Amino acid sequence: MQQMMKRHEVPLELTWKIEDLFKTEEDFQKSSEEVFLLAQQFENDYKGQLTQADTLLKAIQEYEQILLKKSHIDEYAFLDFSVDMSDANRASRAGKTEILDSKINTILSFFHSELIHAPQELLEEALEKTPIYKTFLKDILREKPHALSPETEKALTALFNTTESFHGIYSQALHADLNYAPLTLEGKEIPMSFVKFENEYQIHPDTKLRRESFEAFSKELRKYENTVAAIYNAQVQKEKTMTTLRGFDSVFDYLLFQQKVDPSMYHRQIDIIMKELAPIMRKYAKLIQKTYGLEEMTFADLKAPLDPEYAPKITIEGAQQYVEGALSVMGEEYMSYVRPYFKDRWVDYAQNAGKTSGGFCASPYRIHPFILLSWTGELSEVFTLVHELGHGAHFGLAQQEQSFFNQDISMYLVEAPSTCNEMLLSNYLMKQKDDPRFRRWVLASMIENTYYHNFVTHLLEAHFQRKVYELVDKGEVLGAETLNQLKRETLEEFWGDAVKINDGAELTWMRQSHYYMGLYSYTYSAGLTLSTVISQAILHEGQPAVDRWISFLKAGGTKEILDMAKLAGIDISTDKPLKETIAFIGSLVDQVIQLSQKL
Structure with missing residues (x-):
């Protein structure tokens, strides 16, 4: 190796x-x-x-x-x-x-x-x-x-x-104390770790490896369920204490006050997605089941790639061409915040020992953004790059216009600039080739990455989290048994009869660090709702929509959430943008099914 x-x-x-x-x-x-x-x-x-x-x-x-x-x-x-x-x-x-x-x-x-x-x-x-x-x-x-x-x-x-130490303790428990024994599969020993499972095995096309690694992963997680439950309970009880001290009626009121979000907007996001997106994602799950010839679709199969043998490769130079091509629609001012990433070393691409996993963008005020990646040459990583560029260009524009105190946007909207760029990249890629397999890959990438991540994974976190805080507000103390039950109920409600919820799926709450960041999880779908609507407007309207979006990006934190969205020409006081976004996801799934029938 x-x-x-x-x-x-x-x-x-x-x-x-x-x-x-x-x-x-x-x-x-x-x-x-x-x-x-x-x-x-x-x-x-x-x-x-x-x-x-x-x-x-x-x-x-x-x-x-x-x-x-x-x-x-x-x-x-x-x-x-x-x-x-x-x-x-x-x-x-x-x-x-x-x-x-x-x-x-x-x-x-x-x-x-x-x-x-x-x-x-x-x-x-x-x-x-x-x-x-x-x-x-x-x-x-x-x-x-x-x-x-x-x-x-x-x-x-x-x-x-x-x-604020509970998140750190949780991370130590999961990433330092868990000790996975190697998997033995068909006589071969396969290394097993938290990162290996999350980044490789759960998305692996080999069903046996995918399911057995899930079982082994869950078995090790379960050893620590009481410890992690105690840590998480300490976190939410702390938030309840602060709720009481500061005179709020509920934990929801306390946490949403910090985001300047009306509780009705929070609850609407969860309720509508749970009801209207669930049938669409069940349809997609059945497509995966059919593609792999599975007798039964299980929770462990949900992240199996639709076309595992089709994984386009790309160089960093090729990624630059795609990124600049996709974002050029945003105009010269925006592009002036994009080009330096490539020529002035604003991105850390290296894969080296000791480097933190994942990708992020940090934006020191009026210096320039820094993006961290671990580049492997997969075309899918261009989506990560363009996502982080969205954060960077947003803060570049906001910092140019606003003071240090006025640069930060509400958490409710923070993921909109980044996910908008993912949508612009998808729009661009769809115009590059007529090849049905490539087009299906682009559409499936949008579903499996952009929308699954933001509208399914994080939304199910939010639904579970809401149940947790409802109990906390009633004075309940939460143990592993209760948390497992709440998570299983959430998964079963969303996936219905289309997906069997394996033993171990209920432990998924142990894998998410967002629970230590207040009501953060639901904001992913809120931001992507805004970015879906504006990216479609940019696609169909062109410059007028671009101008509105640039105004939004420059405003920083100077306006309330509803007024910020209005700068982009979107009224989020109603459920119309959310319902339009769910319908758009449905159209993506239908297109993928149609293309699959032709291949």
Whole structure:
């Protein structure tokens, strides 16, 4: 077996240019010390002094600059650690940066607390005087009814790393403590691990391998179900405690308040998809069953590829051509945020030992985005690249137009710019070839990756999560048996008689880190709803739709969710966009079935 390269062996052109953030280690250390001193000076200058609107606005400006500088330090430590987590120096720097971060947050905690407790008329006077910090001050006024005493707020800030530790403990349990024995299949020993199963075996065309690996994977997971249940219960009970402390009626109200989302929008997303998408996905499951000649379609078969022998390959240079071809419809301004990824080393493509899995985009304010991938040369990875480029171009445009505080979009909409790019890539690929097999591959990729990931996997997480919080609001304590039952009920409701829910499928809740991020899972389908509608508008309308979308991307976090969507010409106060998206998914499934009949 070929060993993975060490980080120092990776060709330079496959790595990102991290020195665009800090040229040297000395620059990084100097900036870290400077930010700490700035935080201390800020406390000396403003603690107990926020009595005048002008003073308050000057303090907000300085506070913003400190957080901006701190964000660059945090990003640098995180990004450099992510490319080689086995490197002791990188690990040490990341750990020290986390400690520094905690110290600075504790020093600065007085500011948010004093703002929250400032007289209403002072905040409103400051609001009238500033065009830049209106959103920031409106958020303070919005939070004011839920504020705790200054001493309590400071204590909560000091305890932040502790109260937010459950995700880290969960990750350690799953990725460090689980120990998978090798699989024996037809006399051959096959290595087994969490990553191997998720990235390779569950999507493998060999049904025996797919099912037996699922069984082995589930068997090992089950050993830790009580431990992980205890961790997850601690997380949701913490959220319930914060709900009570801050005076919210339910955990849903508390978590959705942070997203600025009306509960009706949240519940609508889950209810409609569970009812109207389920029959469509059952139809697709039956197509997979027919393709593989399975007597019975099981949960372990759901991610089997429709055409496993057709896996187009592509070089990085070829990917660049596809990406630029697909996104050129967005116009020159947008493309100015796309081209540098390839010529200026904004992407880390390398596969090396110690590198974190998956893909992501980080966007340090007004530096440039950094994208992490592990490039294998599969055409499917172009979808990952163009997805992350969507995040990067979005933040590039937003940061160009908005202040540091105004750049962030609501979580409800955050996946729209990235998934829109996936749709634009699919539209482009469909125009490149008339070959039915290639066209089926593109359509199936949209279903199996873009829509399955966002509208099925994450939506079923959201449905399960809703059941969990309903019990938590009633004062229930959650154990493994209850969580398993809730997950099985969710899967059975969605898949009906079309799919047998294997033993072990109920443990799927143990595999998702999103449960430690509040009500995050449902937002994937919300973002993709918006991006489906706008990408179809771009396809059929052209420039007018592009102009609307660019306006949306530039707005950052300056508008409420409904008004943001209206910038793109979409009314999400109704269920029309969601129903249109589900109908679009249905049309994709029908097209794939028709093409399959011809092949």
